[in-house]
């Protein structure tokens with residue numbers, strides 16, 4: 001097991017345990033559990049039985065018995081109503097400010113449970129246990145929590161660092177191929193925005209990781225998590241531009257996810273959002289033709305399925321892109337690339353470029 005950590009702005013230490021086949025986390029992090037008067041394990045109702053069994057190997061019931069809370073599947077969990085339902089459950093069962101919430105699931109479950117943990121009694125401790133490839137390399141780390149509103153992604157949310165994130169790649173054994181490929185969408189993001197050493201390491205492992213190779217998945221989780229936590233440690237609240245580069249592919253990606261109405265996995269939407277960002281970068285002449293081709297060849301490694309279930313509604317796409325919370329008051333805001341490993345933020349991309357970007361994203 002590899003343990004990473006940093007000091008968060010509230011001066012608490014944030015830790016991440018990365019590895020495979022871990023056991024009995026309370027025995028390894030006793031301080032986190034000794035003060036917990038109650039523990040609630042939150043998982044998704046559609047998660048396979050093996051997920052719960054593995055979660056219980058990581059967190060065996062000890063002197064403090066667990067309460068269990070089930071969320072609706074995937075994005076259906078990310079609503080204010082679900083956050084309220086979870087907070088009411090905690091209150092009805094006597095949870096206090098000293099209680100602990102453990103969220104084991106994909107990024108939707110960790111986003112929602114982290115959000116509830118941040119508002120319940122103005123914030124209680126939580127442990128993030130991401131169980132999809134995407135959540136282990138991205139969503140389950142970094143302390144951004146959120147729910148969706150009005151068909152738009154992550155509109156209400158908080159920063160609330162998990163005291164501990166446990167990324168155990170044994171969870172990924174039960175993950176369907178489509179979810180591995182979805183995770184690889186975020187992996188390609190890291191490969192394109194990160195330094196050359198990270199890019200080379202990830203691209204070497206990408207095909208094996210998508211085919212479910214255990215060693216490759218563990219190596220990718222370890223490399224991406226370390227890179228993300230480094231950015232988060234230096235810009236925890238997304239204020240200086242360092243962390244913002246992680247939004248590469250997400251402005252158009254979130255819009256496509258909304259247009260697909262729940263029929264496109266997040267990572268696939270990000271991969272298509274990356275195509276859109278590359279198209280804008282190229283048309284704006286920031287990105288050279290040779291680099292553009294090289295980067296498109298990386299995306300082709302994902303073998304994305306045809307985008308059949310996305311509404312081809314350009315007006316709505318442009319509206320969603322400008323309503324994205326990353327726009328920060330501008331007409332729209334994208335992370336673009338000047339070349340591999342050279343991301344930058346750009347605002348007010350013109351409708352003609354957005355039109356072309358939308359078409360490219362759906363190819």
Ligand SMILES: NC(=O)c1ccc[n+]([C@@H]2O[C@H](COP(=O)([O-])OP(=O)(O)OC[C@H]3O[C@@H](n4cnc5c(N)ncnc54)[C@H](O)[C@@H]3O)[C@@H](O)[C@H]2O)c1
Nearest residue numbers: 044047074106107108131132134135139144171174175266
């Ligand atoms: N907070 C952040 O920083 C951040 C970053 C990136 C993405 N996100 C969010 O993460 C979400 C996407 O996360 P996701 O890709 O994990 O999707 P998801 O949470 O929707 O999970 C996908 C499916 O996989 C199932 N599943 C989970 N673990 C499994 C396992 N081990 N075996 C078999 N099935 C399993 C889930 O039950 C679900 O049906 C989006 O809502 C996105 O906005 C958040």
